[in-house]
Amino acid sequence: MELFLFWLLRASVLMALFYGLYKFFLAHTTFHNVNRFSLICMLLVISVLPLFRFNFILGKKREPLTGAFSTDLSSIPVTEFVVTQPRVEIPWTHILIMLFAIGFLFTFIRYLIGLSQIAVIIRNSEKKMLPDQTVLWVTDKNISPFSWMKYMILSRGELSADNQAVIRHERAHIHFRHSVDMIFFDLFTCIFWFNPFSWLLRREIQSVHEYQADEKVLSEGIDSKQYQLLLIRKSVGEYKFALANNFRQRDLHKRIDMMKKDKTNRRLKWNYAMVLPVLFLAMTALSAPKLNAKAETTENFPGDVGKVTLRAGGGKHPLYIVDEKIVSEAEMQKINAAEIESVSVLKNNSAIGMYGNKGKEGVILITTKKSNRDALSTGTGTMDSLRGDVKDLIRRTQENSAQNLVRILENPPLIIVDGEKMPKDFELKSILPDEIQSMSVLKDKSAIEMYGDEGKNGVIIITKKIPDQNP
Known part of the structure; x- marks a missing residue:
């Protein structure tokens, strides 16, 4: 699910880039055939390119590890360690997927309803053959002339008026197979219903279709002035189908301006070369490290691996998790390197996002090949959070200070000091930090x-120092 959301995100970024490129450099030209081809290619690139990651810039050749493996955690910026009860995580991924599915279904159902309306019109229309072998479907409904795939639909009033320009216009749509383009762009907008650029690209391909049809009509000898007046007369009073190629179109003034426009200088076709740097920029962006809330697992390398050394500079103490269980640094160091399947490191927002304030100093995730041990946290003068009904367990350590504060609210855990169970009203603050040998x-x-x-x-297990060990 997360991969699908990242695909949507990357495709949306590409969509914005390509739309800006097309609108700024290409939309105003009279290269209608090339513009149509460019828009279709953009659709394919937007859909396919985010599926790949390119490492030609940031990628590095990975060499097998034969010596020691070391991870430096000195860059983890933290000053204190705060442990709280695990928070209730909001399933944002599932929520986003649900919202996407609702929008997709709504848009797709609307699309199917539109197709069914066209099918009903065609089924209830009368088929006619013109002297030039053009096949028409004539309907009694007062609708704007439109074409869909091989079907050309006109109202009976349009047929009686003998509007050759209208018929030639719709025949041009059928000749260029514009309906095929619209199927792909309509499905594209169903998927990217939330992205305004998908609807804008759909509008651009519709405009190009109209420019192509107008150009073909004028090339067949229809008077330009009369044709433009016909467009204006047909711009009001009739129902049109959004999914079909209509004779009249929303941006009528743009069509008329395009008909009056001189042919674009062929040298301006170099503008299409601007696609290359944008494509390179997109590939560079996709070569960046994958954004993921989960840890990025290191690759396994062949060869004999020595010991695993994890260093945290600046006196910082990251959270160690082995096989999804929190352990101390001392226990982690006892793990045989040959038993380790993978080592991952989380820092900053990624660590806090997954483990709350427990991950404030960073999190080291270790997965062993076999996990047979229960969760046990031990260490000298350290403490980990308790699950269950423990409401608050906090340990604060001030820099250059030996004072520690341990505070537990509601349903306190069982406390054992030197092997003896303490009463429920026992207060941990009665034990000075310097008296503690270890705490688990x-x-x-x-x-x-x-x-x-x-x-x-x-359970908190405390072992106190023997008197001669006190400083």
């Missing part, structure tokens, strides 16, 4: 298995 945290299943019901809110 058991959570969830591990705590309940070892201490039964008493450990349902978590």
Whole structure:
């Protein structure tokens, strides 16, 4: 689902780039055939290019690892460690997918209704053959002349008026197969219903279709002035179908201006070369690292890997998670490098977004090939959050200060000091930080298995220093 959303995002960016390029450099020219081809190519590039990632700029050749693997975390900017109860995450991905699906279904159903209306008109129309072998479907409805695929539909009033210009115009649409273009652009707007540039591109292809049909009509000897007056007369009073190629069109003044316009200098076809730098820019943007809230997993390299060393500069303490369980740095260092499947690093907003304030100093995710251990957090003078009914568990460490504050509100966990269970009203602040040799945290299943019901809110195990170890 996330990949689909990223495809929509990248395609939307490309759409804006290409629309701006077309409108600024190409839309005002009289190269109608080339413009039509350009718009169709843009549609294909917008749809296909975001599916690929290009590493010709940022990519680096990866070499097999045969020595030690090291990750420097010194760039993680943090000053304190705050652990809170896990937050209720809002499923934004599912919400966005749901909104997209609703919009798509609404737009697609409207499209199908439009097609069905055209089909009903054709089915209820009378088929006629003109002397020049042109096939018409004549309807009694007061509608604007239009064509769809091989069908040319006129009202009975239009037929009696013997409007050769109208018939030639719609025959030009059929000749150029403009309806095929409209099918692709209509489906494109159904998918990108939320993006105004998709509707603008659809409007541009409709304009090009009308320019092509007008040009062909005038090339067959129809008087330009009379044809323009006919367009003006037909611009009001009749119903038209948005999905079909209509004789009259919203931007009538643009069509008339285009008919009056001199042919564009052929040298201006070099403007189409502007597509190349825009395409290069798009490929460069797509070569950037993938935006993803999840961790980017390192690749596995062949060869014998030595030990794994993870360094966090500046005295910072990232959150270590092994097989989805929080562990201390000491436990992490005990892991055999041969057992590691992958190592990932989350920083800044990515870490906080996935793990809340627990990931403020960064998160190191380690996945082992086999996971048989329960969650256990241990370490010297460190502490991790407790799940269950623990409402607030905070440890603050001030720089250049040995004072620590541990605060637990509501349903306190079981506290064990030097192997003895403490009463429920026991206060952790009664133990000075300098008296603590080590502090460990058991959570969830591990705590309940070892201490039964008493450990349902978590267990804090404290080992105090022996007197001669106190400074």
